Amino acid sequence: MLDKRVKPSFIVKYLDQYVIGQDDAKRTLAVAVYSHYRKIELAKRDSIDIAKSNVLLIGPSGTGKSLMCETLSRVLGVPFVTADATSLAQTRYVNEEIEAILKRLLDKADGNATRAQHGIVFIDEIDKLRGAGGAQPSMSGESVQHALLKIMEGSQVRLDGTQYLDTGNILFICGGAFVGLDDIMAKSQTYGFISASQDDDQSILDRLNSRVKPTDLFQFGLIPEFTGRLPIVARFQELTREMLVRILIEPKNCLYRQFAEIFRNEGVELSVERQVFEQIADLALEYGTGARSLRGLFEELITPILYAVPDHPDVRKVEIASLFSEPRLLREA
Ligand SMILES: Nc1ncnc2c1ncn2[C@@H]1O[C@H](COP(=O)(O)OP(=O)(O)OP(=O)(O)O)[C@@H](O)[C@H]1O
Ligand SMILES: [Mg+2]
Numbered sequence: 001m002l003d004k005r006v007k008p009s010f011i012v013k014y015l016d017q018y019v020i021g022q023d024d025a026k027r028t029l030a031v032a033v034y035s036h037y038r039k040i041e042l043a044k045r046d047s048i049d050i051a052k053s054n055v056l057l058i059g060p061s062g063t064g065k066s067l068m069c070e071t072l073s074r075v076l077g078v079p080f081v082t083a084d085a086t087s088l089a090q091t092r093y094v095n096e097e098i099e100a101i102l103k104r105l106l107d108k109a110d111g112n113a114t115r116a117q118h119g120i121v122f123i124d125e126i127d128k129l130r131g132a133g134g135a136q137p138s139m140s141g142e143s144v145q146h147a148l149l150k151i152m153e154g155s156q157v158r159l160d161g162t163q164y165l166d167t168g169n170i171l172f173i174c175g176g177a178f179v180g181l182d183d184i185m186a187k188s189q190t191y192g193f194i195s196a197s198q199d200d201d202q203s204i205l206d207r208l209n210s211r212v213k214p215t216d217l218f219q220f221g222l223i224p225e226f227t228g229r230l231p232i233v234a235r236f237q238e239l240t241r242e243m244l245v246r247i248l249i250e251p252k253n254c255l256y257r258q259f260a261e262i263f264r265n266e267g268v269e270l271s272v273e274r275q276v277f278e279q280i281a282d283l284a285l286e287y288g289t290g291a292r293s294l295r296g297l298f299e300e301l302i303t304p305i306l307y308a309v310p311d312h313p314d315v316r317k318v319e320i321a322s323l324f325s326e327p328r329l330l331r332e333a
Contacts (some may be wrong), residue, residue: 001119002037003077011101014075018251019064021243028234029055029072029173033120036171040118052168054229055153056126058212059236062290065175069122079108079119082250086128086178089140095148102157102165113165120171123148129178130221145226148172152229174230184219185212199311210235239290244281245274247291255298259306266309276301281324305329 011030019026032055039050057065066082073080081318083101091097101121107114129141151157154168209229211236248257256272263270280297287293301320305327309315317330 001040001078002034006034006076008034011072011075015068015071017026018253019068019069020250021239022059022064022068022236025057025059025064025068025234025236028232029057029068032232033076033171037118040169048128052154052171053231054174055232055234056212056217056230057173057234057236058178058181059178060238062289062292063236064291065236069124069128069173071173073120073122076120079105079116081105081108081119082122082124085123085125085144085174088144088148089129090122093288094144098147098151099157099159102151102167103159104233105170106159106163106165114161117166117169120173121176122173124175125321126174126222127178127220141221142223144301145223149223149225149229172229178217178220181212181216181220184216185210188213188216188219241278241281241285243307244284244291244294245277248277248280248294255295257276259298259302262306263309263318268309268315271317272320273322276320276323283323 008027008030011033012026015026015030032053036053042048043050057068059065062150069080071080081101081104088094088097102116105119105121106113106116109119125223129144151167151170152172154166154170156164156166158164212233214224214227217230218224248254256277260270280294280301283297284293301323305318305320308329309318312329312331314331315329316332319328319330321328
């Protein structure tokens with residue numbers, strides 16, 4: 001199961017190398033995963049049943065939800081598969097699709113059912129399953145929720161005729177942007193709002209007040225049984241300009257490093273002024289798709305240079321000072 005060395009702080013440190021910001025979500029997710037595996041151990045040892053706590057990740061598009069789950073899967077060393085709720089909603093054979101997800105989990109565990117039964121399933125775009133409670137009534141969305149509910153609660157699912165998989169200890173992480181949830185929450189906060197006295201810690205109050213309640217999710221269009229199966233909610237914040245800049249230059253595999261490496265292979269040093277990253281971040285903020293537009297913007301900047309450089313073997317260094325001025329190609333003296 002989970003390696004003894006994998007503690008919550010260890011998980012967060014690993015996530016920090018690839019995911020910028022979202023500290024609350026990182027901690028929530030790390031603790032959720034950690035306690036999930038400790039619970040299974042305790043349940044085995046003392047043969048008592050401890051209820052499983054699946055996780056819901058909520059946040060605007062392009063703020064790192066999928067990235068965080070992919071990164072998490074690498075550090076945990078347990079079988080991990082990703083599925084997309086939209087495609088579940090589009091098929092007429094939901095149960096077959098769900099079986100296919102579990103089959104992939106089994107494959108990831110090299111066919112070892114015990115390992116697969118301790119794996120993690122990430123279901124993205126879960127907000128697309130909103131039912132009649134939401135703005136776009138969709139019967140199929142609700143029926144997918146019911147189908148998912150069965151495996152999230154834990155059941156014996158038959159795969160390929162003879163093999164069974166018990167989903168009771170599989171951790172489910174669901175993710176979605178939940179556009180419009182804030183409006184629902186703002187309305188529901190008119191009562192039950194936790195009021196502050198002078199010496200209360202404002203950050204703790206903010207956290208309590210920004211808690212997503214099951215009733216909010218119900219209003220959004222998830223069925224109550226489904227929200228009840230997702231007791232842990234981690235919220236992702238909109239990315240700031242500063243965070244967007246850091247995303248370009250800090251993560252181990254960030255865009256800047258990737259391209260610097262390509263140039264290095266050509267014997268060319270790539271030097272980009274900080275201002276350029278800030279200009280890219282400003283444009284990305286305008287586009288409003290989180291960090292998603294960073295790649296396109298950066299590639300647009302680099303493409304003409306990458307076109308020219310291989311034709312000029314004497315170029316040693318490329319200097320980019322601004323998004324709005326020509327890059328300088330420095331040649332061998
Ligand atoms: N916090 C972050 N740190 C580093 N990179 C990020 C972060 N957020 C987003 N990115 C970059 O943006 C890309 C898109 O992010 P991601 O796929 O995780 O978004 P998402 O939150 O799942 O959005 P959606 O709701 O649209 O699925 C990532 O591949 C990554 O390159
Ligand atoms: Mg995503």
